[in-house]
Amino acid sequence: MTGVLTAENEQAALRMLDDRQLFPIEVREGGLATRSLVPGRRKRIKMSLLGQFYSQLSDLLRAGVPVLRSLDVLARANANAALVEILKEIREDVAGGEGLAEAMEKHPYAFGELQVSMIRAGERGGFLEEVLSRVAVFVERQNELRNKLLGSMIYPCMLLTAGFGVVIMMLTVVVPKIRPFLQRLETRGELPVLTSALFTVTDFLRAYGVYLVIAVILGVLSALPYLKSEAGRMAFDRLKLKLPVVGNIVTIVAICRFCRILGTLLANGVPILQALKISKDSAGNRVLAEEIDKAAESVRKGETLSGPLGQSGLFPVDIIDMIAVAEEANTLDTVLVTIADTNEARAARVIDLGVRLLEPVLLLVMGVMVLIIALAILVPILTMSGTARL
Numbered sequence: 001m002t003g004v005l006t007a008e009n010e011q012a013a014l015r016m017l018d019d020r021q022l023f024p025i026e027v028r029e030g031g032l033a034t035r036s037l038v039p040g041r042r043k044r045i046k047m048s049l050l051g052q053f054y055s056q057l058s059d060l061l062r063a064g065v066p067v068l069r070s071l072d073v074l075a076r077a078n079a080n081a082a083l084v085e086i087l088k089e090i091r092e093d094v095a096g097g098e099g100l101a102e103a104m105e106k107h108p109y110a111f112g113e114l115q116v117s118m119i120r121a122g123e124r125g126g127f128l129e130e131v132l133s134r135v136a137v138f139v140e141r142q143n144e145l146r147n148k149l150l151g152s153m154i155y156p157c158m159l160l161t162a163g164f165g166v167v168i169m170m171l172t173v174v175v176p177k178i179r180p181f182l183q184r185l186e187t188r189g190e191l192p193v194l195t196s197a198l199f200t201v202t203d204f205l206r207a208y209g210v211y212l213v214i215a216v217i218l219g220v221l222s223a224l225p226y227l228k229s230e231a232g233r234m235a236f237d238r239l240k241l242k243l244p245v246v247g248n249i250v251t252i253v254a255i256c257r258f259c260r261i262l263g264t265l266l267a268n269g270v271p272i273l274q275a276l277k278i279s280k281d282s283a284g285n286r287v288l289a290e291e292i293d294k295a296a297e298s299v300r301k302g303e304t305l306s307g308p309l310g311q312s313g314l315f316p317v318d319i320i321d322m323i324a325v326a327e328e329a330n331t332l333d334t335v336l337v338t339i340a341d342t343n344e345a346r347a348a349r350v351i352d353l354g355v356r357l358l359e360p361v362l363l364l365v366m367g368v369m370v371l372i373i374a375l376a377i378l379v380p381i382l383t384m385s386g387t388a389r390l
Contacts, residue, residue, distance in 0.1 A: 045083050045110045047143035051136050053083065054115075058132035068095055086110050099123050115139070117281040118261060124278055125265045134260070141348075155359065163366035170373055172209070175202045182380050191380055198376040237286045241314065245354070250285070251314060252347045256340040258283040258292065259319075263336030272332075273300060288314055305332075319343070 001022065010027060017024050053074060060070035071091040075084050086107050093103035101120035104111045115135050122131025179199065185191050191199075205212075226232040240250045261282040265275035273296060280292040291312035298308040306324035309315045319339055326335035 045080070045086070047139050047146070049078075049080055049083055050111070050115075051139040051143060053078070053087075054132050054136035054139060058129050058136060061132065062129040067100060083110070100128070113284070117284075118257075121261050121265065121278040121282055125268050125270045125275075127264060127268050130264065131261075134264075157362075160362050160366050163370060167369055167373060168205070171198075171202045171205055175199070175373075175377065176206070178377060178381075185380055185383070192376070192383075194372065194376040195380050198373065234286045237288075241285065241287055249347055249350055249354075251288075252316075252343050254283040254285040254288050255315060255319065256344045256347070258288065259336040259343075260340035263333045263340065266333035266336070272305070276305075 013027055014024060017027075056074055056077075057070055060073060061067065065073070068091060071087055071094065075087040075091065078084050078087065090100070090103040090107070093106065094100055099120070101116050101123055104119065105116050115138075118131050118135050118138075119128070122128040125131075175198065179202075182191065182195070227236055241247050243250070258279055261279040262275055265279060266272065270278070276292060276296040276299065280289040280296070283289055283292065291309070291314055294312070295305055295308035299305055304324065304327055306320050306327060309323065310317075310320040322335055322339055323332070326332040
């Protein structure tokens, strides 16, 4: 027999089958939350909906509403069917004795790893409402930044795509038709270097262009399993930190997350070793988390926190100095939150400036490419015209 059952979770479906004296060979979950363009993957939830969910859950918990009742209220009030289904599953897991972060971790295509880590820290530290509010602000800022980035890149990307298409057409269609008129210069070896390079690129694209596209696609597909592995994620996180310009922004953002969570944990009375263990995952970068773990071992031996963090080479000198002074003054919790506020504002200004500069940079790159091709074609033609007049 095959069929469809409506149940709250898989265990409930198994009980219903058992009541009917049916032995299940396969029970597969299928619902609105599993619909996706990619088979086997769950549909992602929009960041705007996630930000609203975190904010509302924080308000309910702060008002004294229990977690289970809060999830019920949000599931009934939400209009997004996929999110409603996920909230019902989370509610069942929490009712079964799991923590909120543990239940949310089962839905990686809805809740990000960083968000789950921060919520776990809030649960362990006893300040879940504050963390949910912070996560809501973080998700909303991330969504705003992404929308701003996408909005700013629509026009230059359209131009870049059109320009790239024109360049490919010129290299594969126009240049081969013009090339016979320059055959005499090419035979004599009198072609300019730029024109010779252009003809070489044209020959390569016409002969191996299809194979190049196939090789790129196969390379991307073969690299995906490695990037999903622990070693691949570590290598990718290390690469993000070393990228020019972007690497500094990624580092500062990760440090701000760590400082905010660690400062909040310490302010709520969590011991520093336990706080370091919890907050290292909130950085969202495995390389930084590894260095923080090493610093925790040094603190366990009675050393300062600023020393090993400074030796890692990832933390800026001014931040290390502020942490060192805060340790001496016993105000580490306050200073860490101040560091996060100051550097987050600074990083936001840098990101906004980078987004504004991206459009003219892309336009300049496209213009340079078109100019190079035009010069490579026009220079020998003008040379031949001048020689003919002489």
